[in-house]
Amino acid sequence: MDMIISCALISMLLPYFAKIPVIIEMHKLGGYNNKQPRAQQHQLSGKGARAVAAHYNCFESLAVFAVAIAVVLGTNTITAATQWLAIAHVIARVLYCVFYWYDLDAFRSFTWLFGIGCPIAMVALSI
Secondary structure (H helix, E strand, C coil): CHHHHHHHHHHHHHHHHCHHHHHHHHHCCCCCCCCCHHHHHHHCCCHHHHHHHHHHHHHHHHHHHHHHHHHHHHCCCCCHHHHHHHHHHHHHHHHHHHHHHCCCHHHHHHHHHHHHHHHHHHHHHCC
16 A cells, blocks of 8 residues: 555655746746746746646646545555556656657657556556
8 A cells, every 4th residue: 555655645746846847947038937927837938838738737647646546545456456557657647747848749648648547447457
């Protein structure tokens, strides 16, 4: 169970780590606008816009993974397979961000698909 909880914690923190490249790109636009950061984020282009998209996508994927974690814990179906799927999901999500930042769209799409498949498989194994 420790591995499932650790993966949940990492997934919860990932959107905030993914914000770091956004902040760096915002500083390049004359400094971080703390009064209206979302308006400033909409002005970003290129790497900055991709960093924002990766940051938002981390939150979107967190919802799916949280449901999978809840199902696995709620049904007490913590197995080696569900734990490996949780680990694979976290790794895929980290790679997804890196591929997004560096505009590697084919790799990004593959890791997104793989990453979303992991929590779906976790739920399927819990049935």
